[in-house]
Amino acid sequence: GQNIDQPTEMTATEGAIVQINCTYQTSGFNGLFWYQQHAGEAPTFLSYNVLDGLEEKGRFSSFLSRSKGYSYLLLKELQMKDSASYLCAVRDGSYIPTFGRGTSLIVHP
Amino acid sequence: NAGVMQNPRHLVRRRGQEARLRCSPMKGHSHVYWYRQLPEEGLKFMVYLQKENIIDESGMPKERFSAEFPKEGPSILRIQQVVRGDSAAYFCASSPEERNNNSPLHFGNGTRLTVT
Numbered sequence: 574g575q576n577i578d579q580p581t582e583m584t585a586t587e588g589a590i591v592q593i594n595c596t597y598q599t600s601g602f603n604g605l606f607w608y609q610q611h612a613g614e615a616p617t618f619l620s621y622n623v624l625d626g627l628e629e630k631g632r633f634s635s636f637l638s639r640s641k642g643y644s645y646l647l648l649k650e651l652q653m654k655d656s657a658s659y660l661c662a663v664r665d666g667s668y669i670p671t672f673g674r675g676t677s678l679i680v681h682p
Numbered sequence: 683n684a685g686v687m688q689n690p691r692h693l694v695r696r697r698g699q700e701a702r703l704r705c706s707p708m709k710g711h712s713h714v715y716w717y718r719q720l721p722e723e724g725l726k727f728m729v730y731l732q733k734e735n736i737i738d739e740s741g742m743p744k745e746r747f748s749a750e751f752p753k754e755g756p757s758i759l760r761i762q763q764v765v766r767g768d769s770a771a772y773f774c775a776s777s778p779e780e781r782n783n784n785s786p787l788h789f790g791n792g793t794r795l796t797v798t
Binding site: 577604608614615617618621623660667672675 | 723
């Protein structure tokens with residue numbers, strides 16, 4: 574089976590940097606996704622990693638270590654609008670993404 | 683902007699009634715996934731379909747739940763004889779033909795089902 578762990582909640586200050594971790598144990602590995610979800614809305618795609626290393630996209634970066642079953646999402650220059658739930662999803666051997674429970678990020682002034 | 687379209691956004695049903703949730707994938711996408719989300723919980727996979735085929739339904743309860751994706755028209759998730767425990771947000775997502783590339787799933791805005 575699959576097991577994906579993320580912290581339940583994190584808080585940070587506007588303008589700061591925050592790192593959201595995700596660890597996983599899956600049967601096979603075909604990529605890891607990060608999504609952002611605001612309350613009552615659809616999850617929106619942020620990043621995709623399939624090889625080890627860091628992928629940078631503007632204020633958001635995502636890192637993957639396949640040998641450690643570990644990823645993180647790094648958010649820089651935090652803005653109030655970044656308050657949302659961040660979902661880690663792993664695509665296993667079946668190519669179906671399995672989602673973690675999500676990390677609720679609260680950004681305060 | 684033809685994203686993934688789900689309707690209705692909100693659906694209220696009494697116990698024992700049927701719920702039909704519709705999903706039209708993004709233009710050019712032929713793979714559809716249904717997920718269920720309870721408050722404070724992650725997205726739980728239910729079923730994965732291609733046109734006229736159910737590829738994987740391992741996450742869908744064997745009783746009362748069914749899904750289809752006909753050659754013409756939207757994908758339908760059908761819940762018969764709904765119970766209060768079926769109350770949740772149901773999200774549909776779509777992806778292009780090649781499932782083994784890096785294309786992410788694109789999600790609709792979901793249908794929030796409330797069973798009274």
